[in-house]
Amino acid sequence: MNTYLELIVFSLAIGTGATIVMDIYAIINKRFFNVPSLDYGLLGRWIGHFKKGLFSHTTIIQAGKIPHERAIGWMTHYLIGITFAFLLLLIWGTGWAYKPTFGPAIAIGLLTTIAPWFMMQPAFGFGIAASKTPNPKQARWRSLKAHTIYGVGLYLAAWVLSRIIS
Incomplete structure (x- = not known):
């Protein structure tokens, strides 16, 4: 398979x-x-406000609702997951998918915590690393755990894929 096609399909x-x-x-x-998780409708609301030139909010919860925000949020959630897998394969190469190892997957998983802490949470009005939430330490810990699990998921998904393509 062509390396570019592998990159896309594997991602x-x-x-x-x-x-x-x-x-x-x-x-x-x-x-x-x-334990509640992020309401992906809020992610969709944030994305939906981009067309109005609004990229950050005092609080996303009070921002005007966007038509289909939940669907937009879920699609965005999966597109972000695919994008970070693409990043992993750009760094370690598509060969990694044939013989995946845990280190790169968990490293990318942990690094993805940067996105919510320094981009999404501040833009939602929750502060850097959830500093403006009622319990910032708990919010940070939950985010770190979820993204660590995403890293485990990168490894597991690559392992399953490697069994299919070998």
Whole structure:
């Protein structure tokens, strides 16, 4: 297979798989431990306000609702997951997908925590690394755990893919 085509196909498969693992983790946390996860409608609301030139909010919760914000948020969530898988494969090469190792996957998973802490949470009005939330340490810890699970998901998805393509 062409390397560029591999990059795209592998990014789609690994990123989608890793994001599914992250979502399963969120479902387990909510169902068994009553731990809420991000409402992806808020992510969609944030994205929806871009066309109005609004990139940050005093609080995204009070920002005007956007038509189909939940669907936009979920699509964005998966596109972000695919993009970070693409980054992993750009750095370590598509050969990594044939023989995945845990280190690169967990490193990317941990690095993805930068996005919510320094981009999304401030833009949502929650402050850098959730500093303006009622319990910043808890919010940071939850974000770090979720993104670590995403890293585990990158490895697991690549492992499954490697069994299919070998």
